[in-house]
Amino acid sequence: MFVFSATPGFASGDSTDRNSGSGTKEYLVMFEEDSADMSVMKSIGISQxxxxxxxxxLPVLxxxxxxxxxxxxxxxxxxxxVEENAEAKAYQQQTPWGITRVQGIAAQSQxxxxxxxxxxxxxxxxxRSHPDLSANVRGGYSVFGDSPYNDGNGHGTHVAGTVGAVNNNIGVIGVAPQADLYAVKVLNNSGSGSYAGIAQGIEWSINNGMDIINMSLGGSSSSSILEQYCNLAYNRGLLVVAAAGNSGxxxxxxxxxxxxxxxNSVIAVAATNSNNVRGNFSSTGPTLxxxxxxxxxxxxxxxGNYASYNGTSMASPHVAGVAAQVWQARPNLSNAQLRQILNASAQNLGSSYxxxxxxxxxxxxxxY
Ligand SMILES: [Ca+2]
Structure with missing residues:
Protein backbone atom coordinates (compact mmCIF):
# COMPACT_ATOMS: atom_id res chain seq x y z
CA MET A 1 0.00 0.00 0.00
CA PHE A 2 1.20 3.45 -0.81
CA VAL A 3 -0.04 6.93 -1.34
CA PHE A 4 0.12 8.49 -4.76
CA SER A 5 1.76 11.76 -3.89
CA ALA A 6 3.66 13.96 -2.87
CA THR A 7 6.91 15.77 -2.92
CA PRO A 8 6.80 18.82 -0.73
CA GLY A 9 7.10 22.09 -2.57
CA PHE A 10 7.26 25.66 -1.53
CA ALA A 11 5.31 27.60 0.98
CA SER A 12 5.88 31.29 0.80
CA GLY A 13 6.12 33.88 3.52
CA ASP A 14 6.40 37.64 3.57
CA SER A 15 8.97 39.84 5.17
CA THR A 16 9.58 43.34 3.95
CA ASP A 17 11.46 46.26 5.42
CA ARG A 18 9.86 49.64 5.65
CA ASN A 19 12.73 51.71 4.34
CA SER A 20 12.21 55.43 4.04
CA GLY A 21 15.56 56.04 2.43
CA SER A 22 18.48 58.30 3.43
CA GLY A 23 19.80 55.74 5.94
CA THR A 24 16.79 55.82 8.22
CA LYS A 25 13.99 53.35 8.75
CA GLU A 26 10.65 53.63 10.47
CA TYR A 27 10.34 52.39 14.06
CA LEU A 28 7.82 52.19 16.84
CA VAL A 29 9.36 53.35 20.12
CA MET A 30 7.73 52.77 23.50
CA PHE A 31 8.70 54.64 26.68
CA GLU A 32 8.92 53.22 30.19
CA GLU A 33 6.98 56.22 31.54
CA ASP A 34 3.31 56.98 31.04
CA SER A 35 3.97 59.52 28.30
CA ALA A 36 6.56 60.08 25.61
CA ASP A 37 9.45 62.27 26.80
CA MET A 38 10.54 64.36 23.83
CA SER A 39 13.74 65.41 25.56
CA VAL A 40 14.99 61.83 25.20
CA MET A 41 14.49 62.05 21.46
CA LYS A 42 16.15 65.47 21.23
CA SER A 43 19.15 64.15 23.19
CA ILE A 44 19.95 61.72 20.38
CA GLY A 45 19.41 64.23 17.60
CA ILE A 46 15.83 63.47 16.56
CA SER A 47 13.89 66.49 15.37
CA GLN A 48 10.13 66.98 15.26
CA LEU A 58 0.16 54.12 24.97
CA PRO A 59 3.46 56.05 25.26
CA VAL A 60 4.52 55.18 21.71
CA LEU A 61 6.10 57.20 18.90
CA VAL A 82 12.24 49.76 19.90
CA GLU A 83 10.86 47.77 17.00
CA GLU A 84 11.05 48.19 13.26
CA ASN A 85 7.74 49.07 11.64
CA ALA A 86 6.69 45.92 9.75
CA GLU A 87 4.65 45.83 6.59
CA ALA A 88 1.14 44.47 6.67
CA LYS A 89 -1.05 43.63 3.71
CA ALA A 90 -4.66 42.76 3.21
CA TYR A 91 -4.94 39.00 3.23
CA GLN A 92 -5.46 37.71 -0.24
CA GLN A 93 -6.62 34.45 -1.67
CA GLN A 94 -4.64 32.80 -4.47
CA THR A 95 -6.21 30.76 -7.21
CA PRO A 96 -4.03 27.69 -7.88
CA TRP A 97 -3.44 27.27 -11.62
CA GLY A 98 -5.20 23.92 -11.77
CA ILE A 99 -8.49 25.25 -10.41
CA THR A 100 -8.69 27.66 -13.33
CA ARG A 101 -7.44 25.05 -15.80
CA VAL A 102 -10.32 22.65 -15.15
CA GLN A 103 -12.78 25.56 -15.56
CA GLY A 104 -13.52 25.49 -11.84
CA ILE A 105 -13.57 29.27 -11.55
CA ALA A 106 -15.65 29.68 -14.72
CA ALA A 107 -18.24 27.26 -13.36
CA GLN A 108 -18.19 28.95 -9.94
CA SER A 109 -18.97 32.28 -11.60
CA GLN A 110 -22.17 30.69 -12.90
CA ARG A 128 -10.82 20.26 10.16
CA SER A 129 -9.51 23.28 12.09
CA HIS A 130 -7.83 24.63 8.95
CA PRO A 131 -9.41 28.06 8.35
CA ASP A 132 -9.67 27.31 4.62
CA LEU A 133 -11.50 24.00 5.18
CA SER A 134 -13.38 24.07 8.48
CA ALA A 135 -16.57 25.53 7.01
CA ASN A 136 -16.84 22.61 4.57
CA VAL A 137 -15.80 19.60 6.66
CA ARG A 138 -19.13 18.08 7.67
CA GLY A 139 -18.06 14.83 9.23
CA GLY A 140 -16.08 11.70 8.73
CA TYR A 141 -14.83 8.43 10.05
CA SER A 142 -11.55 6.73 10.87
CA VAL A 143 -10.90 3.05 10.32
CA PHE A 144 -8.14 3.35 12.94
CA GLY A 145 -10.58 4.36 15.63
CA ASP A 146 -8.89 7.70 16.26
CA SER A 147 -11.26 10.54 16.63
CA PRO A 148 -12.05 12.86 15.05
CA TYR A 149 -10.25 11.57 11.94
CA ASN A 150 -7.46 14.08 12.36
CA ASP A 151 -4.84 14.29 9.61
CA GLY A 152 -1.49 13.40 11.13
CA ASN A 153 0.14 13.13 7.72
CA GLY A 154 -0.91 16.13 5.61
CA HIS A 155 -1.84 14.25 2.46
CA GLY A 156 -5.59 14.22 3.04
CA THR A 157 -5.71 17.89 3.99
CA HIS A 158 -3.96 18.76 0.72
CA VAL A 159 -6.35 16.62 -1.32
CA ALA A 160 -9.37 18.10 0.48
CA GLY A 161 -8.25 21.65 -0.30
CA THR A 162 -8.19 20.95 -4.03
CA VAL A 163 -11.72 19.57 -3.89
CA GLY A 164 -13.17 22.31 -1.76
CA ALA A 165 -11.02 24.96 -0.05
CA VAL A 166 -13.28 27.82 1.01
CA ASN A 167 -13.73 30.93 -1.13
CA ASN A 168 -12.72 33.64 1.38
CA ASN A 169 -9.92 36.18 1.61
CA ILE A 170 -7.15 33.76 2.61
CA GLY A 171 -5.10 30.94 1.20
CA VAL A 172 -6.44 29.10 -1.80
CA ILE A 173 -9.76 28.22 -3.39
CA GLY A 174 -10.89 24.71 -4.32
CA VAL A 175 -12.74 23.55 -7.41
CA ALA A 176 -15.98 23.19 -5.46
CA PRO A 177 -15.67 25.63 -2.54
CA GLN A 178 -19.11 24.84 -1.11
CA ALA A 179 -18.99 21.07 -1.40
CA ASP A 180 -19.58 19.07 1.78
CA LEU A 181 -16.30 17.33 2.62
CA TYR A 182 -16.16 14.12 4.64
CA ALA A 183 -12.84 12.92 6.06
CA VAL A 184 -12.78 9.14 5.74
CA LYS A 185 -9.47 8.20 7.29
CA VAL A 186 -8.15 5.02 5.71
CA LEU A 187 -4.46 5.98 5.71
CA ASN A 188 -2.55 6.27 8.97
CA ASN A 189 -0.38 9.17 10.02
CA SER A 190 2.50 7.74 7.96
CA GLY A 191 0.29 7.72 4.86
CA SER A 192 -0.14 3.95 4.77
CA GLY A 193 -3.22 1.80 4.89
CA SER A 194 -4.61 -1.46 3.60
CA TYR A 195 -7.25 -2.76 1.21
CA ALA A 196 -9.38 -3.75 4.20
CA GLY A 197 -9.35 -0.15 5.37
CA ILE A 198 -10.22 1.20 1.92
CA ALA A 199 -13.11 -1.26 1.63
CA GLN A 200 -14.29 -0.17 5.08
CA GLY A 201 -14.12 3.46 3.97
CA ILE A 202 -16.13 2.69 0.83
CA GLU A 203 -18.73 0.88 2.93
CA TRP A 204 -18.97 3.90 5.24
CA SER A 205 -19.38 6.18 2.22
CA ILE A 206 -22.26 4.08 0.83
CA ASN A 207 -23.97 3.83 4.21
CA ASN A 208 -23.66 7.56 4.89
CA GLY A 209 -25.08 8.91 1.66
CA MET A 210 -21.95 10.16 -0.04
CA ASP A 211 -22.25 11.29 -3.67
CA ILE A 212 -18.59 11.13 -4.72
CA ILE A 213 -15.64 9.10 -3.42
CA ASN A 214 -12.12 10.41 -4.01
CA MET A 215 -9.28 7.93 -3.51
CA SER A 216 -5.85 9.53 -3.92
CA LEU A 217 -4.26 6.23 -3.01
CA GLY A 218 -3.71 2.73 -4.26
CA GLY A 219 -1.56 -0.35 -4.45
CA SER A 220 0.01 -2.54 -7.09
CA SER A 221 -1.90 -5.76 -6.44
CA SER A 222 -5.45 -6.57 -7.40
CA SER A 223 -8.10 -7.59 -4.90
CA SER A 224 -11.41 -9.19 -5.77
CA ILE A 225 -13.02 -7.84 -2.63
CA LEU A 226 -11.75 -4.28 -3.12
CA GLU A 227 -13.06 -4.42 -6.70
CA GLN A 228 -16.44 -5.63 -5.51
CA TYR A 229 -16.59 -2.75 -3.02
CA CYS A 230 -15.85 -0.25 -5.80
CA ASN A 231 -18.52 -1.90 -7.96
CA LEU A 232 -20.98 -1.81 -5.09
CA ALA A 233 -20.46 1.94 -4.61
CA TYR A 234 -20.89 2.56 -8.33
CA ASN A 235 -24.01 0.37 -8.51
CA ARG A 236 -25.46 2.31 -5.58
CA GLY A 237 -25.10 5.55 -7.55
CA LEU A 238 -21.84 7.01 -6.23
CA LEU A 239 -19.18 8.40 -8.56
CA VAL A 240 -15.85 6.76 -7.75
CA VAL A 241 -12.63 8.64 -8.64
CA ALA A 242 -9.05 7.49 -7.99
CA ALA A 243 -5.47 8.51 -8.68
CA ALA A 244 -3.92 6.40 -11.44
CA GLY A 245 -0.61 6.07 -9.59
CA ASN A 246 2.88 7.54 -9.72
CA SER A 247 4.63 4.60 -11.36
CA GLY A 248 4.89 6.15 -14.82
CA ASN A 264 -13.99 -0.53 -14.50
CA SER A 265 -16.18 1.12 -11.89
CA VAL A 266 -13.50 3.69 -11.02
CA ILE A 267 -12.41 6.81 -12.94
CA ALA A 268 -8.59 6.60 -13.20
CA VAL A 269 -7.00 10.07 -13.20
CA ALA A 270 -3.61 10.97 -14.72
CA ALA A 271 -1.56 14.05 -13.77
CA THR A 272 -0.66 16.93 -16.11
CA ASN A 273 1.43 20.06 -15.70
CA SER A 274 0.61 23.68 -16.54
CA ASN A 275 1.50 23.00 -20.20
CA ASN A 276 -1.10 20.19 -20.32
CA VAL A 277 1.72 17.65 -20.57
CA ARG A 278 1.73 14.54 -18.37
CA GLY A 279 4.12 14.37 -15.47
CA ASN A 280 6.64 11.58 -16.14
CA PHE A 281 5.60 9.98 -12.85
CA SER A 282 1.97 9.70 -13.93
CA SER A 283 0.99 6.08 -14.47
CA THR A 284 -0.07 5.05 -17.95
CA GLY A 285 -2.31 2.32 -19.33
CA PRO A 286 -5.49 1.46 -21.19
CA THR A 287 -7.72 2.11 -18.17
CA LEU A 288 -6.78 5.79 -17.82
CA GLY A 304 -3.38 26.47 8.65
CA ASN A 305 -0.54 26.10 6.16
CA TYR A 306 -0.19 25.70 2.40
CA ALA A 307 2.23 23.83 0.13
CA SER A 308 2.73 22.68 -3.45
CA TYR A 309 2.78 18.93 -4.12
CA ASN A 310 3.14 16.74 -7.20
CA GLY A 311 1.26 13.53 -7.84
CA THR A 312 -1.75 11.85 -9.35
CA SER A 313 -3.07 12.22 -5.78
CA MET A 314 -3.33 15.93 -6.55
CA ALA A 315 -4.99 15.31 -9.94
CA SER A 316 -7.81 13.07 -8.71
CA PRO A 317 -9.43 15.70 -6.43
CA HIS A 318 -9.65 18.12 -9.37
CA VAL A 319 -11.92 15.56 -11.06
CA ALA A 320 -13.90 15.01 -7.85
CA GLY A 321 -14.40 18.77 -7.52
CA VAL A 322 -15.49 19.16 -11.14
CA ALA A 323 -17.91 16.26 -10.70
CA ALA A 324 -19.40 18.04 -7.67
CA GLN A 325 -19.93 21.20 -9.73
CA VAL A 326 -21.54 19.35 -12.62
CA TRP A 327 -23.78 17.34 -10.33
CA GLN A 328 -24.99 20.53 -8.64
CA ALA A 329 -25.72 22.00 -12.07
CA ARG A 330 -27.40 18.83 -13.39
CA PRO A 331 -28.78 16.98 -10.37
CA ASN A 332 -30.86 14.59 -12.42
CA LEU A 333 -27.85 12.91 -13.99
CA SER A 334 -27.10 9.38 -12.84
CA ASN A 335 -23.51 8.64 -11.89
CA ALA A 336 -23.06 6.78 -15.18
CA GLN A 337 -24.44 9.73 -17.16
CA LEU A 338 -22.24 12.16 -15.25
CA ARG A 339 -19.22 9.99 -15.97
CA GLN A 340 -20.06 9.79 -19.65
CA ILE A 341 -20.40 13.58 -19.86
CA LEU A 342 -17.10 14.19 -18.05
CA ASN A 343 -15.40 11.95 -20.59
CA ALA A 344 -17.16 13.34 -23.66
CA SER A 345 -16.48 16.98 -22.71
CA ALA A 346 -12.80 16.52 -21.80
CA GLN A 347 -10.11 18.26 -23.85
CA ASN A 348 -8.21 15.74 -25.95
CA LEU A 349 -4.52 15.87 -25.03
CA GLY A 350 -3.20 13.05 -27.20
CA SER A 351 -2.58 9.37 -26.53
CA SER A 352 -5.41 7.85 -24.50
CA TYR A 353 -2.83 5.47 -23.01
CA TYR A 368 -22.59 19.39 -22.78
CA1 LIG B 1 -9.56 30.40 0.62
Missing part, protein backbone atom coordinates in the same frame (compact mmCIF):
# COMPACT_ATOMS: atom_id res chain seq x y z
CA UNK A 49 10.14 66.27 11.53
CA UNK A 50 11.40 62.71 12.20
CA UNK A 51 8.39 61.97 14.38
CA UNK A 52 5.62 60.66 12.15
CA UNK A 53 2.96 60.07 14.80
CA UNK A 54 2.53 60.28 18.56
CA UNK A 55 0.06 57.74 19.91
CA UNK A 56 -2.38 58.70 22.68
CA UNK A 57 -3.32 55.59 24.62
CA UNK A 62 6.22 56.29 15.24
CA UNK A 63 9.58 57.74 14.25
CA UNK A 64 12.33 57.66 11.61
CA UNK A 65 15.67 56.57 13.08
CA UNK A 66 19.19 55.90 11.92
CA UNK A 67 20.93 52.76 13.04
CA UNK A 68 23.05 54.74 15.51
CA UNK A 69 19.93 56.31 17.00
CA UNK A 70 18.32 52.87 17.34
CA UNK A 71 21.34 51.65 19.30
CA UNK A 72 21.18 54.68 21.59
CA UNK A 73 17.48 54.20 22.27
CA UNK A 74 17.79 50.46 22.88
CA UNK A 75 20.27 51.21 25.68
CA UNK A 76 18.35 54.17 27.10
CA UNK A 77 16.84 53.60 30.57
CA UNK A 78 13.65 55.51 29.69
CA UNK A 79 12.94 53.40 26.59
CA UNK A 80 11.07 50.12 26.92
CA UNK A 81 10.85 48.88 23.32
CA UNK A 111 -23.07 29.59 -9.38
CA UNK A 112 -21.77 26.03 -9.42
CA UNK A 113 -19.78 25.63 -6.24
CA UNK A 114 -20.55 22.02 -5.40
CA UNK A 115 -23.20 23.16 -2.95
CA UNK A 116 -24.92 20.24 -1.19
CA UNK A 117 -22.80 17.62 -2.97
CA UNK A 118 -21.13 15.22 -0.53
CA UNK A 119 -17.54 14.25 -1.28
CA UNK A 120 -15.86 11.51 0.75
CA UNK A 121 -12.10 12.00 0.85
CA UNK A 122 -10.70 8.53 1.56
CA UNK A 123 -7.26 9.52 2.75
CA UNK A 124 -5.19 10.35 5.85
CA UNK A 125 -7.95 12.48 7.41
CA UNK A 126 -8.52 16.22 7.16
CA UNK A 127 -7.35 19.03 9.43
CA UNK A 249 8.01 6.28 -16.95
CA UNK A 250 9.34 8.95 -19.28
CA UNK A 251 8.37 6.84 -22.29
CA UNK A 252 4.92 6.23 -20.82
CA UNK A 253 4.34 2.99 -22.71
CA UNK A 254 3.84 0.40 -19.98
CA UNK A 255 0.69 -0.37 -18.05
CA UNK A 256 1.38 0.97 -14.55
CA UNK A 257 -2.11 2.01 -13.43
CA UNK A 258 -2.67 0.95 -9.82
CA UNK A 259 -5.64 -0.41 -7.91
CA UNK A 260 -8.40 0.60 -7.31
CA UNK A 261 -7.97 3.05 -10.24
CA UNK A 262 -7.69 0.15 -12.70
CA UNK A 263 -11.19 -1.20 -12.00
CA UNK A 289 -9.94 7.83 -18.09
CA UNK A 290 -9.28 11.53 -17.40
CA UNK A 291 -6.35 13.91 -16.88
CA UNK A 292 -6.14 16.77 -14.37
CA UNK A 293 -3.51 19.08 -12.88
CA UNK A 294 -1.01 17.17 -10.73
CA UNK A 295 2.27 19.10 -10.94
CA UNK A 296 2.98 22.04 -8.61
CA UNK A 297 -0.45 21.92 -7.05
CA UNK A 298 -0.86 24.48 -4.27
CA UNK A 299 -3.30 23.50 -1.54
CA UNK A 300 -3.96 23.34 2.18
CA UNK A 301 -1.76 21.54 4.72
CA UNK A 302 -2.31 21.02 8.47
CA UNK A 303 -1.86 23.85 10.92
CA UNK A 354 -1.19 8.51 -21.36
CA UNK A 355 -4.11 10.94 -20.97
CA UNK A 356 -7.32 8.93 -21.12
CA UNK A 357 -10.01 11.10 -22.68
CA UNK A 358 -8.02 14.20 -21.76
CA UNK A 359 -8.29 17.21 -19.45
CA UNK A 360 -11.46 17.37 -17.37
CA UNK A 361 -13.45 20.59 -18.03
CA UNK A 362 -16.25 21.69 -15.76
CA UNK A 363 -18.06 24.30 -17.84
CA UNK A 364 -17.90 22.16 -20.96
CA UNK A 365 -19.42 19.29 -19.00
CA UNK A 366 -22.15 21.50 -17.53
CA UNK A 367 -23.07 22.70 -21.01
Missing amino acids: SNILYEFEL HVELSETQVNSLENHPQIKT GYTGNNVKVAVLDSGID TAAGNTNTVGYPARY ELSAPGVSVLSTTPG QYGNGLVRSLNAIQ
